[in-house]
Each structure stands twice: as C-alpha cells, then as structure tokens.
Amino acid sequence: MTKVVFRKFPEGDVIALFPDDVADNRGRISSYQQQGEHGAASPALMDELTPATVEEYQHLLNELTHRGYADLRVHDESV
Numbered sequence: 724m725t726k727v728v729f730r731k732f733p734e735g736d737v738i739a740l741f742p743d744d745v746a747d748n749r750g751r752i753s754s755y756q757q758q759g760e761h762g763a764a765s766p767a768l769m770d771e772l773t774p775a776t777v778e779e780y781q782h783l784l785n786e787l788t789h790r791g792y793a794d795l796r797v798h799d800e801s802v
Contacts, residue, residue: 729774
C-alpha cells in the first residue's frame with residue numbers, strides 16, 4: 724500500500740506527494756504532477772499547500788492508477 728497526499732498550489736495545479744518514499748539524500752520525497760511527472764519535493768509542501776478536494780485530485784489519481792500505482796491510500800490530513 725502506498726500513502727499519497729494530494730495538495731493544491733495557489734494557481735490550482737495539483738501535486739501528489741508520497742511521504743513514505745524518500746527521493747534523495749536531501750530528505751525530499753517523491754512527487755507526481757501531470758506537468759513534469761515524477762520528481763522530488765520538499766515534505767514541507769504537505770503543510771504549506773492547501774489540501775486538494777476529491778474533485779480536484781480525481782484526474783491525477785486516475786492517471787497514477789493508469790501508470791501502475793494500483794494500491795494507493797489517500798490521506799487528506801497533514802502527515
């Protein structure tokens with residue numbers, strides 16, 4: 724099971740953050756956006772950005788599932 728947190732940037736873009744998946748030796752975590760796809764992100768984004776609603780992140784969740792993330796566990800709160 725993979726924990727995922729969806730957050731929304733002020734301009735409306737949604738990012739998927741994977742808090743249990745360390746991306747590098749700088750403490751960043753894995754992330755995914757439609758534009759740019761996979762990358763490393765600061766875990767602070769979970770607290771700094773607004774939680775995305777189901778309606779806002781549903782398309783991104785569907786894309787992740789299509790890309791092989793079969794067992795995602797969505798968390799709404801800060802982790």
